[in-house]
Amino acid sequence: MLRTVEESEIMEPIPYLIFELYNSTYGIEATAVQEIFSLPELTPIAEAPPDIAGVLNLRGKILPVMDLNRRFGYKSRPYQLSDRVVVIQWQDVQMGIIVDDLQEIQNIDPQDISSEISYGRDFQAHTHNFISGFARIGTSIIILLACEPLIRYSEKLPPGTEMPTETELEEQDMPDQGRLFCPHASESERSIFRERAEALMQTTESQDLSGFISLAVVGLNGEYFGIDLQMVREFTDILQVTPIPCCPQWVVGNMNLRGEIVTLFDLREVLNLDLSQKRSLEKAVVLQVEDIVAGMTVDEVFDITHVYPTDIDPIPAAVHTTRDEYLRGTAPYQDKMMAILDISKILTQGELEVNDSV
Structure with a gap:
């Protein structure tokens, strides 16, 4: 899919x-x-x-x-x-x-x-x-x-x-x-x-000013998540979704994006976020990793920001709302912390990997 x-x-x-x-x-x-x-x-x-x-x-x-x-x-x-x-x-x-x-x-x-x-x-x-x-x-x-x-x-x-x-x-x-x-x-x-x-x-003298990472900041269940902008093909509104039968819960369905069929997925299950909240079907981030194209539903698209590698910290041991293997780390955003998603791993090695038998 x-x-x-x-x-x-x-x-x-x-x-x-x-x-x-x-x-x-x-x-x-x-x-x-x-x-x-x-x-x-x-x-x-x-x-x-x-x-x-x-x-x-x-x-x-x-x-x-x-x-x-x-x-x-x-x-x-x-x-x-x-x-x-x-x-x-x-x-x-x-x-x-x-x-x-x-x-x-x-x-x-x-x-x-x-x-x-x-x-x-x-x-x-x-x-x-x-x-x-x-x-x-x-x-x-x-x-x-x-x-x-x-x-x-x-x-x-x-x-x-x-x-x-x-x-x-x-x-x-x-x-x-x-x-x-x-x-x-x-x-x-x-x-x-x-x-x-x-x-x-404020600035940090040790920052490498040429080595920043550009991130799209999105919201899921009231939390901030960062996505490497190089993986983002575009942001789009979700106008209509066609359900796909016999699919895992995380598969939302297909959408027609200017003639291109893109499969939408809900990342909350993969990240162990609360699924009791109503699923948002208004906005999506279209992602591309090599030859794989998929759309990730999000609650909101907040910002585009830049972080330096020195600003990215390992996932705190106390964090239990996300699965560490699909995160690259955390970085400060405004007055909160932002978890940075490992989109490449999610699409190619994680639970979103789909084979022909599904």
Whole structure:
């Protein structure tokens, strides 16, 4: 049931991080994404470009953080605790961008991307256009952003785009010219923003900055689990499941993923998690290990984070909710511990291995 990929089916989709901004859906190439974290307190810089909301100390490096609303010429809005910062890199420049809501990492086939749109008239796009293309995913259109023009600041913006004036920024109650960050936040909210900033300042001298592991953070039964991002093909919503008769309890069924049949499995039994809780059939992580493709049902997709090998600890002896042989270890995530799944072992050597007799 865990199907293999035939050579004729192998494609080269491009992974994009999908997020919401100003009621529109955007995507940016996941290979440019370095890190994602909850919005911390920023320090406004008076002489910075108008679209730079402020800077922060990210483990000893000063990181400028861009307000995408301002960058696109839209009106800014008050920041919220639910906002996220996506750290992207182009060449040697690193920049954080504030987004409203992260959705998923999704592989987009190049044939589903249109680089140009005909407006029925003669129109030449500005050379600093932020948009690299438009992706058709089901009934949705995703606006794909180009890193270079997004990061590089230019006084020459696309025609019809105007950066907010200082007066407009004051009317929007946004930080600028030395004003407080998020001035209308409550004391408790301001404290959380500040605590996040202090946590991001911390660094360990022994860390190998080039050896981090990228992890997708998912939730199962109220616990955090990390999945090596190299094993993740995409995240997807579960629209319809076709049950498979005479299968083990962990087999949820098959789903049609844009014409590809993917078998879904519930990892809770393998991890000895409580099965009395209702099984979630809303989100799945599509995994690929060599020629094996399978979908893992999850309660929630939280984040993409990076850990260093030195941050991964052996499984504590006191942990009894998971099976140690299918975990690579644990690592801190926010104020809790995250168990890192050994996906390769689970799919190829564990109880999910299926033979023809099943």
